[in-house]
Amino acid sequence: MRVARHSFYEATARRRVDGLLDQNSFREFCGPAARIVSPHLPALGMPVAFDDGVVVGEGTIDGRKVLIAAQEGGFMGGAVGEVHGAKITGLLERAADVKPEAVVLLLDTGGVRLHEANAGLVAMGEIQRAALSARHAGVPVIVAIGGKNGCYGGMSIVARSCDWIIASEEGRLSISGPEVIETVEGIEEFDAQDRALVWRTMGAKHRRLIGEIDALVADDMGAFRSAILNFVGRPRPLDLDALEAEHAMLSRRLERFWDCADGRDVWARLGINDPAAVPALDADSFNGLVGALEGGRS
């Protein structure tokens, strides 16, 4: 046996872009040679990155034109600083103008770069607004999560404001990180070292089962590419009806699961016979399970 050779999780932001787009189709905006770096980090005595930790540009995926941004999780945990944020905002604003078949956001981030304080927070609001503007212009925004940092903080809110979310089972999606919850609520409430618990609470499988993400894939570049392609050119409605339907879903969910103490309780209530076995399922078996649950529901 040999393990898959094209891991999304292992790859840098640049390798992810190269691996997902058609060969040699990528054209980068504001690339590293332009040296548009953080104006804040040098003042704090910290090293900058030539791309401020995010790669943005355009390319094609199976011949279809997309704009793409990839956060580099290795640089400051993928945190969003002023320049980093402006690059993503600019990309999304460009999408509203040039109307590609999709914007793809490869998110790998802990949220705002606290070192840049207000500039980072403002950037988050700008990204949010720009994502909704792109959607309003009819361009679907697709999020993919499968890196070391998951998708936390303000960027998790951005992610949930987009059309589609794809994640591998290594992916996590939540506003507060495990350590934050442990610090605020105490280790009895949430033990951040218990990584199985973290994934049962914030991991992609749990998010998929409760309907917050749309596709779970294996940690494989090809699997991400196919899943993205499936959503290219497919915007979701962005109107009052959609918003009200979302709110109704959230109310139903609260009613149904409010007293569950653990992800496993939620899964059992969803009708899964062996909730303890869920974390160990590979993507195919897991998707089979999701299919069976959805089939049972309809």
Place this chain on the structure above:
Amino acid sequence: MEHLEFDYDGTGAKPARAFALAGVVGSGNLEVLIEAADLGGRCAAVVDTSVRGYGETWRQVLADFFARHAMSDVRVSINDGGATPAVVSLRLDQAAAEIKDASA
């Protein structure tokens, strides 16, 4: 942070591509941006590192690098998060291999 600048005699050909980037800035890691530049045949290196006091080591690592890869009119720019010389040499070699690669 410490800012270091070095320059070396050029040997060999100009690079095939405009630039290449290797590595990521992180703890114990670095990024190397290597670019074609009009330096009158010489080679230059600029280092911004989070670890102070290793100027002589950087000079030697970069001298060995330029001796290993005969090049001219090349500028190397480094953002360093405290990488060891082994990692620095590895990233330099990766960046050089890419900028010399005319196929892409």
Place this chain on the structure above:
Amino acid sequence: MLEKADAPRRWDTLERSYRARIERGAAFADGKIVRRDETERFLEAVIEPGDRVCIEGNNQKHADFLAAALSKTSVEAIHDLHIVQSNIALPPHLDVFERGTARRLDFCYAGPQGLRMARLVAEGKIEVGAIHTYLELYSRYFCDLTPHVSFVAADAADADGNLYTGPNTEDTPAIVEATAFKSGVLIAQVNRIVDKVPRVDVPGDWVSFVVEAPKPHYIEPIFTRDPAVITEVQVLMAMMVIRGIYEKYGVTRLNHGIGFDTAAIELILPTYAEDLGLKGKICRYMSVNPCPTLIPAIESGFVESIHCAGSELGMEAYTAARSDVFFIGRDGSMRSNRIFCQLAGHYSDLFIGSTLQIDLEGNSSTATLSRITGFGGAPNFGSESRARRHGSEAWLKAGREQRLSGEMPRGRKLVVQIVETFGDGMSPTFVERLDAWELQKTFDMPLPPVMVYGDDLTHLVTEEGIANLLLCDTMEERAQAIRGVAGYTPVGMKRDREMVARLREKGAVQYAEDLGVDKRLATRDLLAARSIKDLVAWSGGLYDPPSRFRNW
């Protein structure tokens, strides 16, 4: 002429003392089972001031409940103990010194308690007898450091005191043998008391008392290395080890130290070594804990047999299902034994491990100025086995390279250190003088704490290349060969480039290109598993990693 004896010499004082202790202890027990709530008073009844006491505490399992209980006993009743135990790992192990319950200490390894240990030694609260290697300390249990009282940890006991240790047998047999047969009191802490133990690891008539602990004894997964953090530099070094040492000498019997460097070697056996056609030719028999990173090498048919010093958390079902490879009891679970594993490793062909500092003679040490850590298993594994007589291809080849003066042919064990030239925080691994010398002075030790001696070392592997010390004819050549792989450390920069070039010509210094190692292949893609999840997949779901290593 015989004089009238003053009083006849008694030859059974230990036995009489044993009986008195058992009688005193029985007041707190029902049969052999001590009433848990009365554990502290029970200990005060059976332990006497000045006793030699062994608290089983090794790499993984600990008699933690009994250790904590001892640290709460009355200092009037129990004081000035001489603790003889391999691992100082838990706070109560040092609490007993802080409060005066114990005074003297013979041990092997202090790990995370090393800093506090150093403070207590400086304050005069601990008198260190010696820092031993494992085999030395066990040996002295059978010589002059025999325990009067020992606490051991086991998984289960029955009412007769028969013990089941489970896969973590570790030090238990050595402690039990020494204590039980020299009139010592043997007290076992168990996770559960059962009607019938799954297998008898220690016969009940050797065991004086049993305490059921309120929670299972502490076990730490210290041998688990997550492939996700193995670096490209470590992959490169692993490639050089396989080509430059394993393939060259045909190493089939070996011991791996625990670390990311050796994990990288294990993980490229099914890829790099397989492609070199080395399966069946290298790495067939190992003396090592069941490290999860060995799974791909086992599954792909490289490693055929492994004897373990202890187990590893999460590997229970996997080892049980691979009885052709591991040593398994009739109950189906693994049996480990540190003393036998150490012996097997000592007489194998090769040891490879890592260290923090190396000097120009090749002496290495993990001691740093602020802590007393000890050595672990490396010194016994990582030393020339001079009593060895049986030949093997690797051992004889190394012996020929050594070219000793005189006519008598000798073999040579391969002792390899694998290090990056710079460690954490850019501290150079290579130094002109070990911190161990300073430490010797600070703590008034008889010797500097050296882990592997230079005259035991045969090869030194760094990211720059391999120094083969067998081919160095003088101390000057040895020093230059070491400088020649010491990279950009101050020691490395001071190399005599001409001499290193000459050493390279005769193979005493070899770089990647000399070894036929293609540096471009040195990426994480070469690892047969790049995550804990990959290891689970290789094991067919049998490996059950502790939660802290999961990302799913």
